[in-house]
Amino acid sequence: MTDMAAAAPEPVGGTSPGAPTMKRSTQSEGSVGAPGPSAQAGVPTMKKIGHRGVDSTGETTYKKTTSSALKGAIQLGITHTVGSLSTKPERDVLMQDFYVVESIFFPGEGSNLTPAHHYNDFRFKTYAPVAFRYFRELFGIRPDDYLYSLCNEPLIELSNSGASGSIFYVSGDDEFIIKTVQHKEAEFLQKLLPGYYMNLNQNPRTLLPKFYGLYCVQASGKNIRIVVMNNLLPRSVKMHxxxxxxxxxxxxxxxxxxxxxxxxxxxxxxxxxxxxxxxxxxxxxxxxxxxxxxxxxxxxxxxxxxxxxxxxxxxxxxxxxxxxxxxxxxxQADTRKPVAQKALYxxxxxxxxxxxxxxxxxxxxxxxxxxxxxxxxxxxxxxxxxxxxxxxxxxxxxxxxxxxxxxxxxxxxxxxxxxxxxxxxxxxxxxxxxxxxxxxKASPSKKSRIMPGITRRATQPTVPTQLQLTTEGKQYLSSEPEQxxxxxxxxxxxxxxxxxxxxxxxxxxxxxxxxxxxxxxxxxxxx
Known part of the structure; x- marks a missing residue:
């Protein structure tokens, strides 16, 4: 898979539902929905897993939208929605906030609400914006940090998509993962939000996933739903x-x-x-x-x-x-990430x-x-x-x-x-x-307390002697659960x-x- 990190964004193709005309880019611009030169000639063949396709040149598509075009649309959409949300006053989260969907149309020539861009027209939807803002604040993620991580540098596509056929992107500073999800998964997440995050409020120390945003890009009549999550496996650390x-x-x-x-x-x-x-x-x-x-x-x-x-x-x-x-x-390890953010996220x-x-x-x-x-x-x-x-x-x-x-x-x-x-x-x-x-290891003082002729029953399986460790200041004989x-x-x-x-x-x-x-x-x- 070609690393897309340094590549300039290519135009997005397709139109949003309801657009009066179809606007197409040339093939060299990586347009959405338009077949590339190789596809028209019949070679090379497209390899697909679910909605994700990769041809022999390494170009990735998702629902006929090129990966480079999708990345550009995501960054434009998130920049707008987070920016506009910052002008709204903070308040308590209500139950209906979990089911709100905001939609904004991005014409290529721009509008009163959106900037002009070099992509084809698309529509960007934001699910439960007020609720997700609250969750990001709960985890110590400020709007400026969120925007900087996701939109300051090109998103990096990860080549290991797994069997689901999803596309994974990682932010330039390694903080967030963006993943495409199916319609049923996005719908299920919406239903989970109230109770799921009530639990996170009560138990923030958890291994469960944390979703920071749920969005949808509409292009060429297709809905591409994405979730933003934290990055479990930092790229700057080699996983052996x-x-x-x-x-x-x-x-x-x-x-x-x-x-x-x-x-x-x-x-x-x-x-x-x-x-x-x-x-x-x-x-x-x-x-x-x-x-x-x-x-x-x-x-x-x-x-x-x-x-x-x-x-x-x-x-x-x-x-x-x-x-x-x-x-x-x-x-060398990636040193771009600020030290303060490591603790936050x-x-x-x-x-x-x-x-x-x-x-x-x-x-x-x-x-x-x-x-x-x-x-x-x-x-x-x-x-x-x-x-x-x-x-x-x-x-x-x-x-x-x-x-x-x-x-x-x-x-x-x-x-x-x-x-x-x-x-x-x-x-x-x-x-x-x-x-x-x-x-x-047991301390001598504890060993001496054992009555002669009485064998203490082992509570742990046999392990190598390298692991018979003694902590500083105190020693243990057994391993009952402690704080x-x-x-x-x-x-x-x-x-x-x-x-x-x-x-x-x-x-x-x-x-x-x-x-x-x-x-x-x-x-x-x-x-």
């Missing part, structure tokens, strides 16, 4: 391994085609083969992480959401240092699976928001994790899919399952197989309170689909 994990084993191995990629995304069976001992975390961090996963699964289950995954990116600090020595500074988010590029090593464990961990060899790791693919409800087609798969295979190993069972299996796999607690430790990623911060059964029931009740009824949603007191 990347996994998409569901807790299922049926067809959960990366395909040969996927393995041929420069940065493949592996799956559950690959993880169990590559990392059979799991990833070891400090006991406090392990406890906080598992509680976060438990709480997030309750939220997803309450909305009957399933088939989601945990995206896990592994940056090996020890490997990176060795690579840096060999490369002698040839590959470091919370892990949805399913954005973007392809990482080769970056330099990281010198400190807390840089870039990674969770410190170790593998069975004792090598130091940084983990970048988040729940992805949440815009899928357990509808009729999913029930059918599970039914026929269960007839041929063990039903418990199939990824498509009932939401409750899926959540339970997901938690069990993550907290028993993927993530494990580092057993810490989170004083370091680590914001979405699993130590201050996250334990979730007991009563609280869990309360969360599930609060976030049930009945919460989508009419009524007002006032701002939290801490706003």
């Amino acid at each position: 391994l990347k996994y998409d994990l569901k807790g299922s084993t049926y067809k959960r191995r990366a395909s040969p085609k996927e393995r041929e990629k420069s940065f493949p995304t592996y799956k559950d069976l690959d993880f169990m083969q590559d990392v059979p001992d799991g990833l070891f975390l400090d006991p406090d961090m392990y406890s906080a992480l598992c509680k976060t996963i438990q709480r997030d699964c309750l939220v997803l289950q309450s909305f009957k959401i399933m088939d989601y995954s945990l995206l896990v990116g592994l940056h090996n600090l020890d490997h990176a240092r060795r690579e840096n020595t060999v490369l002698d500074g040839q590959s 470091s919370t892990a988010m949805e399913s954005i699976q973007g392809e990482a590029r080769r970056g330099g090593p990281i010198e400190t464990d807390d840089q870039m928001g990674g969770i410190p961990a170790r593998n069975a060899k004792g090598e130091r790791l940084l983990l970048y994790i988040g729940v992805i693919d949440v815009l899928q409800a357990y509808r009729f087609m999913k029930k059918l899919e599970h039914s026929w798969k269960a007839l041929v295979h063990d039903g418990d190993t199939v990824s498509v399952h009932r939401p409750g069972f899926y959540a339970e299996r997901f938690q069990r796999f993550m907290c028993n197989t993927v993530f494990k607690k580092i057993p810490l 989170a430790g004083p370091f680590g990623r914001p979405d699993v911060l130590p201050r996250t309170p334990p979730v007991d059964e009563a609280a869990s029931d309360s969360i599930a009740t609060t976030l049930s689909t009945s919460s989508l009824g009419s009524g007002g949603l006032n701002s939290p007191a801490h706003r």
Whole structure:
């Protein structure tokens, strides 16, 4: 895939619905809906996955709109909608705000409301603008920062689109991911917004996705819907391994085609083969992480959401240092991102699976928001994790899919399952197989308290001696869950309170689909 970052924007083709005339650009201008020279000649052929097409020259299209044209339309639209929204006074978010859709037409010659541009006419829709402004403020994203990140530099297209046929863009400063979504996914997100973000207000430390905007570009009579999310896997950090994990084993191995990629995304069976001992975390961090996963699964289950995954990116600090020595500074980390923004936007988010590029090593464990961990060899790791693919409800087609798969295979190993069972299996796999607690050495004083002839029952599986670590100032014999430790990623911060059964029931009740009824949603007191 050709990197579009440095390319000048090409004209957008097509017209919006209701436009009196059809305005076409020449083929060299990358017009929307107009066949290119190669298509007219019959070669090269177009390869398509869903609505996404890529020809042999590397040119990407989505619903017959060129990628370069789509990027230009997105930036024009977001610049206008965020700018016009800044003139409106802030107020409490009401229930009806979640269902508002604003539309603006962008003629090429410009209008009283829009600037002139070199693209073909298009229409830009903004969903729930007031509600999303409130959410961005909740996460510390100012309008100026949002505009600067998305519109100051050309968007960069990521070549690893996955099986969904979506297009992924990353902002020039690596903060945000833009992903095309299907009509049903956008509709489902709208319905989720009230209850979903009520949960984020109450539990900001979460691994669930955070959506910062929902938009639609209308061109050539086609609707292209996009969501803006945070970037889980920063391009400036080299991911030595990347996994998409569901807790299922049926067809959960990366395909040969996927393995041929420069940065493949592996799956559950690959993880169990590559990392059979799991990833070891400090006991406090392990406890906080598992509680976060438990709480997030309750939220997803309450909305009957399933088939989601945990995206896990592994940056090996020890490997990176060795690579840096060999490369002698040839590959340096991206230093364009302001330090203040790293703290603001470091919370892990949805399913954005973007392809990482080769970056330099990281010198400190807390840089870039990674969770410190170790593998069975004792090598130091940084983990970048988040729940992805949440815009899928357990509808009729999913029930059918599970039914026929269960007839041929063990039903418990199939990824498509009932939401409750899926959540339970997901938690069990993550907290028993993927993530494990580092057993810490016992202090002599505690050992002396054990009565002679009495053997203390082991609470942890046998692990390599490299992982028998002792912390400064205190030592542990066992590994009972404790409050989170004083370091680590914001979405699993130590201050996250334990979730007991009563609280869990309360969360599930609060976030049930009945919460989508009419009524007002006032701002939290801490706003």
